[in-house]
Amino acid sequence: xxLPKSQLTDTYYFPWYNxxxxxxxxxxxxxxxxxxxxxxxxxxVAQGSHYLVPGQSMLASYAGVxxxxxxxxxxxxTAIVASMRMAYYNGTTWxxxxxxxxxxxxxxxxxYWFPWYNxxxxxxxxxxxxxxxxATNIWxxxxxVVQAPIPLAAGQSIRVSYxxxxxxxxxxxxxxxIVASMRVAYNDGTAWxxxxxxxxxxxxxxxxxYWFPWYNxxxxxxxxxxxxxxxxxxxxxxxxxxxxxxxxxxxxxxxxxxxYPLxxxxxxxxxxGGNIVASIRVAYNNGTAWxxxxxxxxxxxxxxxxxYYFPWYNxxxLNTQVRFAIP
Numbered sequence: 001x002x003l004p005k006s007q008l009t010d011t012y013y014f015p016w017y018n019x020x021x022x023x024x025x026x027x028x029x030x031x032x033x034x035x036x037x038x039x040x041x042x043x044x045v046a047q048g049s050h051y052l053v054p055g056q057s058m059l060a061s062y063a064g065v066x067x068x069x070x071x072x073x074x075x076x077x078t079a080i081v082a083s084m085r086m087a088y089y090n091g092t093t094w095x096x097x098x099x100x101x102x103x104x105x106x107x108x109x110x111x112y113w114f115p116w117y118n119x120x121x122x123x124x125x126x127x128x129x130x131x132x133x134x135a136t137n138i139w140x141x142x143x144x145v146v147q148a149p150i151p152l153a154a155g156q157s158i159r160v161s162y163x164x165x166x167x168x169x170x171x172x173x174x175x176x177x178i179v180a181s182m183r184v185a186y187n188d189g190t191a192w193x194x195x196x197x198x199x200x201x202x203x204x205x206x207x208x209x210y211w212f213p214w215y216n217x218x219x220x221x222x223x224x225x226x227x228x229x230x231x232x233x234x235x236x237x238x239x240x241x242x243x244x245x246x247x248x249x250x251x252x253x254x255x256x257x258x259x260y261p262l263x264x265x266x267x268x269x270x271x272x273g274g275n276i277v278a279s280i281r282v283a284y285n286n287g288t289a290w291x292x293x294x295x296x297x298x299x300x301x302x303x304x305x306x307x308y309y310f311p312w313y314n315x316x317x318l319n320t321q322v323r324f325a326i327p
Contacts, residue, residue, distance in 0.1 A: 001299055002308030003081055003101055012082040012102025013179040015127040015157055016068035017042045019061055022195070023087040023094070027311040028072055028080050029057035036078035043067030044155050052080075057311050059085075068157030069129030069179060072102060081309040088185075088195030096194040096292055097318070100181065101310075103199055108177040112200030113277040115225040115255055116167035117142050122293075123185035123192070128171055128178050129157035136176035142166050144253045152178070159183075167255030168227030168277060171200060186283070186293030194292040201277050201297055208234075210278040210298025213323040214265035215240050221283040221290070224267070227255035230274020239268040250276070257281075266325035269298060 008031060018024055030036050030052035040047045040060060047062045072082045081101075088096040108131065118124055130136050130152040138150040143166030152158060152173070171180040179199075186194035206229055216222055228234045228250040238245045241264030248256060250271075269278040278298035283290050304327060314320055 001101065001296055002310055003104070004303045004305040005307040005309065006303065006305055007104045007107065008079040008081065008309065009104040009106050010077045010080060011071065011073040011105035012080070013105065013108065013129075013131055014068070014070040014084050014100070014102055015129040015179050015181050016159070017062070017070045017084070018066045018086075019063060020066040022089060025059045025061040025085050026070070026072060026082060027057065027059050027085060028082040029311040030054055030074070030078060030080055031309065032078035034076065034078060036074040036076055036080070038072060038074050038080060041071040041073070043069070043157070059312070068127070069131055069155070071131070081311050083311050086195065086197070090192045098196050098294065100197045100199055103179050107202050107205070108179065109202035109204055110175060110177060111170065111172045111203035112178075112180040113203060113206060113229050114167070114169040114182050114198070114200055115227040115277050115279050116257070117162070117169045117182070118165045119161050119163055120165040122187065125159045125161045125183050126171065126180065127157070127159050127183060128152075128180040130154055130173070130176060130178055132176040134176055136173045136178070138178065139172045141170040141172070143168070143255070167225070168229055168253070170229070184293065184295065188290045193290075196294045198279065198295045198297055205300045205303070206275040206277060207300045207302050208271040208275055209301035210269045210276070211301065211304065211327055212265070212267040212280050212296070212298055213325040215260070215267045215280065216263045217259050217261055218263040220285070223257045223259045223281050224269060224278065225255065225257050225281060226269055226276050226278040228252060228271070228274060229277050232274045234271040234273030234276060236269060236271050236276060239270070240264050241266070265323070266327055268327065
């Protein structure tokens with residue numbers, strides 16, 4: 001999802017960077033009117049400083065680095081935008097590509113939400129990092145069940161997995177800012193073909209309405225995931241291309257998935273009750289096999305704006321399209 005202009009800042013975070021088992025790069029761009037020096041710090045170690053003139057974008061990779069958290073910061077408070085791109089190797093070949101936007105420092109929170117966790121049919125792990133200067137404890141709650149607490153030192157990053165297929169997912173720290181993501185390896189039935197990562201939704205951004213620019217369950221296999229993260233029941237209505245689908249009741253703490261035989265947009269997921277969290281999951285078929293899986297969190301209605309940013313566009317070495325819609 002593009003970064004709304006209202007969230008632009010000088011610092012972005014990711015929970016982890018892996019350029020050992022995977023091929024990872026960070027992308028960042030100078031959106032200010034003056035030159036700036038961007039410093040990338042991984043696991044507390046400064047990897048390099050990169051000077052960017054106004055309007056310049058670049059990529060950086062660090063061989064042999066498998067650590068976290070990741071901090072990308074510009075000098076002079078200059079606004080930048082940052083993402084992480086990863087090519088996934090299944091042991092034989094490079095099968096998949098994934099990209100995730102960085103979390104702006106202004107959105108750092110103690111609590112993050114995801115609509116679902118599946119480490120039964122897929123290989124799923126949670127990544128989170130303590131980006132504060134004080135130790136903290138982390139509690140992961142999946143489908144209403146709290147897992148064992150995890151101590152996290154200042155500046156420490158960790159990954160965890162659970163043999164669970166349920167939701168919603170809540171990652172919460174004891175009063176210290178953290179950053180959290182979910183990583184999923186997808187199996188097409190015979191091999192691990194794909195890797196995807198999605199950043200958790202900060203609790204402060206949870207709302208009743210989310211947007212996506214498009215939904216395709218004809219050329220692709222797409223599902224919408226959403227969960228009631230409030231303390232009251234919710235009735236959720238999905239509207240695709242202006243057509244409202246039948247309402248769906250969600251009890252407190254309930255998560256569900258839905259699919260429709262549609263190829264249209266925009267997509268609006270709206271609760272008539274309490275706050276929800278929503279994402280779209282897509283399995284991609286290359287004509288002969290299901291080769292790839294991707295997930296994207298919905299854009300909160302409160303973040304809608306007239307301008308969005310990405311650090312890079314490549315329709316030469318990759319097949320890239322931009323999707324946009326008027327809600």
